[in-house]
Amino acid sequence: MPYASLTWHRAHELAHRSAQPLVPETVTVDRAIGRILAADVVAVAAVPPFDSAVMDGWAVAGSGPWTVLATEPVAEQSPEAAVLARMRWVRGLALAPGQAVRVSAGALVPAGTTAVLVRDRGRVNTEGRLTRVEDAREDGPAAGEHVRRAGEEAEPGEIVLTAGTVLTPAHVAWAASCGLDMVTVLRRPRVTLVITGAGLETHGVPEPGLVRDVFGPQLGAYVEALGGLVIGTHHVGLDHRALLAQLGTDAQDEHQIREATGDVVITTGGTGAHSRREVRGALAAAGAEVIVDGVAVQPGHPLLLARLADGRMLVALPGHPLAAMTGMLTLVAPLLAGLAGAALPRPGHVRLGAAIPAGLRTRLVPYLLDDGVAVPSRWRAAGMLRGLAEADGVLLCPRDGAAAGDVLEEITLPW
Numbered sequence: 458m459p460y461a462s463l464t465w466h467r468a469h470e471l472a473h474r475s476a477q478p479l480v481p482e483t484v485t486v487d488r489a490i491g492r493i494l495a496a497d498v499v500a501v502a503a504v505p506p507f508d509s510a511v512m513d514g515w516a517v518a519g520s521g522p523w524t525v526l527a528t529e530p531v532a533e534q535s536p537e538a539a540v541l542a543r544m545r546w547v548r549g550l551a552l553a554p555g556q557a558v559r560v561s562a563g564a565l566v567p568a569g570t571t572a573v574l575v576r577d578r579g580r581v582n583t584e585g586r587l588t589r590v591e592d593a594r595e596d597g598p599a600a601g602e603h604v605r606r607a608g609e610e611a612e613p614g615e616i617v618l619t620a621g622t623v624l625t626p627a628h629v630a631w632a633a634s635c636g637l638d639m640v641t642v643l644r645r646p647r648v649t650l651v652i653t654g655a656g657l658e659t660h661g662v663p664e665p666g667l668v669r670d671v672f673g674p675q676l677g678a679y680v681e682a683l684g685g686l687v688i689g690t691h692h693v694g695l696d697h698r699a700l701l702a703q704l705g706t707d708a709q710d711e712h713q714i715r716e717a718t719g720d721v722v723i724t725t726g727g728t729g730a731h732s733r734r735e736v737r738g739a740l741a742a743a744g745a746e747v748i749v750d751g752v753a754v755q756p757g758h759p760l761l762l763a764r765l766a767d768g769r770m771l772v773a774l775p776g777h778p779l780a781a782m783t784g785m786l787t788l789v790a791p792l793l794a795g796l797a798g799a800a801l802p803r804p805g806h807v808r809l810g811a812a813i814p815a816g817l818r819t820r821l822v823p824y825l826l827d828d829g830v831a832v833p834s835r836w837r838a839a840g841m842l843r844g845l846a847e848a849d850g851v852l853l854c855p856r857d858g859a860a861a862g863d864v865l866e867e868i869t870l871p872w
Contacts, residue, residue: 462751462758465787465819465853469801472762472788475748476770476795479644479720486633489624491684492642493799498618502636503608508566511603514576515587516566519554520596521574523587526550526558557587566604573603611635623799646796647719648685650676651703652692653726653735653776671778671842672725679785680723682871685793688719700724700739704765720796722769723789726776728759736761736773745771752787755818756780756839762788770796777839783821783851786868804853804866807831815858823848824867831867845870 463471481495510516517523528546544565547558552569560566560573578593589597611617617635618628624642632640652672659670670692677687693700704722727735740747740763749762757780761773772788774781790802810830813822823844824831831852834844845851853866 462753463749465752465754465821468749468752468760468762469787469791471749472772473791473795473801475762475764476792478798479646479796481641482644483639483641485639486629486637489632489640489642490626490629492624492640492645493797494618494620494622494624494640495643495798496620496641497616498632498635498637498640500611500613500615500617500635500637503612504610504634505605505607507607508570509605510560510562510564510566510573511605512573512575513562514560514603515557515574515579516552516560516570516572516604517557517574517587517598518552518569518571519556521555521557521588523555523557525581525585525587526552526556527585570604571600572598574598575603621798621800643798645684645686646721646793647688648680648721648723648793649688649703649719650680650690651700651722651724652676652690653694653700653724672781676723676725679782679871680789680793683785683790683793684797684799685721685789700727700735701742704739704743704745704771720769721789721792722765722771724771724773725781726774728761728773728775740771740773749788752784753818754783754787755816755820756837757784757787757821758818760784760788762792775839778842779823779837779845780839782842782845786821786851790871804868805850806864807850807852807867809833809852809859809861809863809865812861813852813854813859816854816856818856820852820854820856821868822852822854823850824852825849831865 484492515523515525528543534542547565547567550558550567552558552567557574558567566573574587574589578590578597579587580590581587589595618632622628652670659673663669673690677690680687691703693703724736744766745763747761747763749760751758752760756777757775759775763771765771770792772792774784794800794802808830810827810832813820813833822837823834825834825847826849833852834848836844848870850870851868853868859865
């Protein structure tokens with residue numbers, strides 16, 4: 458039996474719990490940003506991989522003064538070749554006490570280095586003798602000063618990122634510095650979009666009686682912002698048989714095969730009481746298990762969550778724009794999070810800057826932040842978009858309303 462007219466929190470949690478995490482996949486680190494780690498990342502190299510200079514100057518051994526070692530330049534050598542040749546030369550050195558070699562920040566220092574004397578703290582005479590300048594510390598540099606030792610940040614075999622981490626550019630850079638080319642991440646849920654409805658114009662200003670399609674231009678990007686991957690978009694009108702064709706498993710071509718192996722179908726329209734035959738009729742004919750049939754919120758009451766016979770999940774959104782877009786936060790966001798192995802996205806809290814009157818149900822109200830408080834938008838009817846377009850988030854207002862100064866739950870928008 459489906460759960461009918463659930464509270465927002467119950468429907469939100471049920472959508473997350475209905476999802477089984479997808480099988481992980483391995484991707485290159487440059488494609489891993491925004492993905493969720495499925496396994497710990499273990500360093501395969503020391504970080505840094507060698508002892509290196511933190512500052513420009515001289516790698517020195519002992520307390521000084523020092524004799525600066527140098528190589529003879531090779532004629533007609535490119536700058537890149539010269540850098541590599543010097544690196545190999547330094548790598549083969551072992552400084553004895555009283556010896557030094559010129560180094561740049563980040564460069565390898567030779568064996569035997571006790572510290573780096575910063576460039577503006579030393580000078581070299583014509584005989585290659587390095588001494589401290591007059592205002593430099595007499596006992597400087599201290600042992601280990603301005604030297605970054607190999608393995609200081611990480612040793613091979615050390616866990617450097619843990620499973621469940623949502624990877625940022627900084628995480629990916631860190632993984633690469635630890636010698637990783639590939640990481641194992643949870644697969645992004647594959648989503649098919651099915652837009653129902655007649656009289657939709659996809660371009661320009663519609664003539665009276667027709668409406669502009671507002672789902673086609675944004676729904677795919679919305680899904681991507683929530684962590685999904687759109688693999689197909691279809692417009693099927695009002696015929697529940699056309700909708701059924703998109704829910705069936707009789708794949709006839711490459712595109713249908715790809716979509717039949719997807720994870721989620723999202724439909725728009727045909728969920729209201731006046732149109733029970735459209736989506737519900739198609740679901741019944743497809744042998745789907747309806748899990749949620751209605752959520753006690755406004756806008757967005759006629760929401761559906763179902764499991765198709767082939768295992769794919771389906772979310773049916775209302776046809777009104779604001780109702781559908783808040784419905785994405787109610788059911789699609791937790792469903793995609795569950796499939797991706799992520800935690801349930803829970804509401805935050807914000808102080809209300811103006812009263813919201815009582816209503817028939819819990820209200821989902823777009824709001825703007827003004828000096829740290831939430832100002833409810835007046836553009837909040839089910840068919841309106843202006844309020845959400847200007848919003849910083851969506852308030853969860855109880856049916857009894859709320860007074861200015863009350864603290865309400867809020868959903869931060871994913872864009």
